[in-house]
Amino acid sequence: MKRRIYLTAASAAVTTAIAGCAGGNPEEDGDTVDEDDGDSDDAHSDDDQIDDDHETDDEDEEEDEEDDEPSDLLGTFDDFEDLDAWEARLGSLEADDEFAYEGSQSALLTTTESEEQVRIVRELSEPIDVQGVVPGLALSCDSAASPIIQLHDEDGDILQFQQHVTRGQPFMRRNFGHTSVSGDPDPSAITEIQIVSLVDDETEEELWVDDLHFVPRVEDGRVMIQFQRGFETDYTMGYPILEEYDLPGATFVPTARIRESAETDGDHLTEGQLSELVDAGWSVGTVGVRGQHLHEVDADAAESHVLDPLEWFDERGYDDARYFAFPGGRFDRRTYDLIDEHYDLGFADRHRSQGWASNHLTITRISGHVDQRNLDAEEMIDAVDWTAARGGITTIVFYEMDEDDAEALEATAERIAEHRDAGDLEPISPRELADEYVY
Template sequence: MKRRTYLVTAAGAVALAGCAGSDTDSDDENEDDPNDDTPEDHGGDGPDDETGTFDDFEDLEYWFTKQGTMSADEDRSAVGSQSVKLEASMSDRGVMISRTFDSPQDFSEMVPGMAVASEVELNPIIQLSDDSGDRIEYRGRVDPDLPLIRYNFGVSKIVGDPTLSEITSIQITTWTGTEKERTFWCDDLYFVPRLETGTVLVQFDYGYETTYTEGYSVLEEYDVPATAFVNTDYVGNDDRMDLGQLEELHDDGWTIASQSATTADLTESDDPAAQIQSGVEWLEENGFEDGADYFAYPLGRFDEAAVDAVESHHDLGFANGYGVGGEITNTQLCPRVGNPDVDDAEQLLERTAEMNGLTTIYYTELDDDRLDSFEETMATLSEMESDGDLEVVLPSDVEEKYVF
């Protein structure tokens, strides 16, 4: 299989998030961008080619503030005795803390992630910068009112042509725009390995009939495996696949998995575990036991109760996030990108191949423009797989091979 050593460089490139409009932070970085400043030298060693926890924030002396404020919080932690509390006031455009290294560090085979908690939906950024100021940005999607837990981050932007084997500083930031306050907590800054080969999952949500009538023939032509997440109470309803169609997909190698019994928002349910358990039971009763281990959150919404219920009933849970990640560390919040247009999908696939990343793409109903985009994307994916640049897998492969 091919191993590429270069990056797609796209200064100011669009952030590829899990769904349109989900990013609550501003990407506008004007002339006041603190990245334009020369970093102070606060020293510290790099990762020494090791993965796992890199900084537990027990000692903040290596970090300095470039925007907002930073303080230790002994009342909240994921590892150790404290986390770092980051706050942006109404007068700040965001919050950023930075750490520089005594000598350039090699992050070329690693992907960062972090434990985060926030009062609002947040898309925190981890930036790795080289000596020239070129940088790569990784993002995670954080929902409010969850414990301080690890999130899987993925590539959202590349500025210039960063040399990942010679990183001189790391920044943690979020952009708020003007007249917005923001408070969030970070802990357990960690790194996970990249994959040996860029890897892609293809998924469909809500069991729409167009998955069978439109998507199936395209993927059959290209021999691409896929997963269909279904709301089990709706199987056979108008515009949803019936049991016979699901059985045909399953017999052809598809994974038939759960998206809860209904499409109800689990964060508003009095008993999300009952919704989730009902979906599992239906799959097991109808011959889809192999897919009962996997789940996608309806509407992309989750809270602590929903995540706990998914952990009790499933091995992997999928939620909106960012592609081009590394091995999965939080198995209940595996990130994925929804309904990308052709340009975004092409960039995702190229970066996934070139950076040996892990990317999950999902589609909802395949109507008109979305169908055209899907067909073009699958043609590109098939070509890249044939060339050995990408591998297409199912959730069972991720569970077996790519959990850190």
């Protein structure tokens, strides 16, 4: 990999961005990346997080076969109005007629202190063909959970999909990422569906599920490189790398932190740098006025925190900027509804290779975590290769970068370009995603 000279700041007076999170008071600034930002698949070490190294050349050929006919599975598959078809293999399953996403009830899954997971199973009377679809669920929980949907064929081989949900979030549909396979599953003949939720400690956990549904699968993979929190390294490091490989970028900025000029102290983008990125074809969105976790924003400030960036964009002529990246993936009902009313797309959920969005405000993404600000090259290239082989939409997020991060981005950009040139995948922008892949 070639070493490169990155763009320098416009003035020597500019303070150089340091490695790590933003300076100042992290809690006040909202620039600290906590574990809720950690979207990397390998952060999970449970037995149900199946190794990704099972794919075969034959499976690659299957992924390339386009089915022009829409699947009859699209939409709700099970509304959980009748739980007789489901069996609790671990934990407990009961109907909750006081809390539902839609209809008169949902399914309440509960673990006990002696169990590490809850697992419910539905054996299908006839096999179903899931070649052109991806499953999802409506979710709510009393703490935090990482629900898994497993699709089993008659040999017990598995297609696995996963998501994360946190207490205080609305009961709603979530986009599931395709995280792993076990064995050599036959997607044309799925005979059993399992829903699993694992717990990390010996505590009772309640998870509500509703509206098991299918959305269209994205046959040819799509990848987005996204930068969040508006650090100057988006411009000095990220921009020249993506430009070399003719790849678009997207930057999501806290508008109150964007500097008027290079003479203004700080480590965030200047208005001139942001303008140059947009002129070069980058997309722009926001993480709110200052990038705070939305559930921590005072109720009387929530509206301005969410809406002021749109006014800021309008004043500067950015007429395609109605995209919101939820810091830490956190939100509550009031902030979610505000964003739903005023934005076209949101990024909040975890994992790679989602299908069409059943929820346009919780698009999935992968990123670093509290102990690792950005993913390394191996992790990102693995996600890119997986997306090229199995389809779906994968969004890779960078926060503030250092030289190691830049090298990792260059290796990843090179791999994306190789797959693009081979016809295996394409870059995607927020606008393309919003216009073409919302179900």
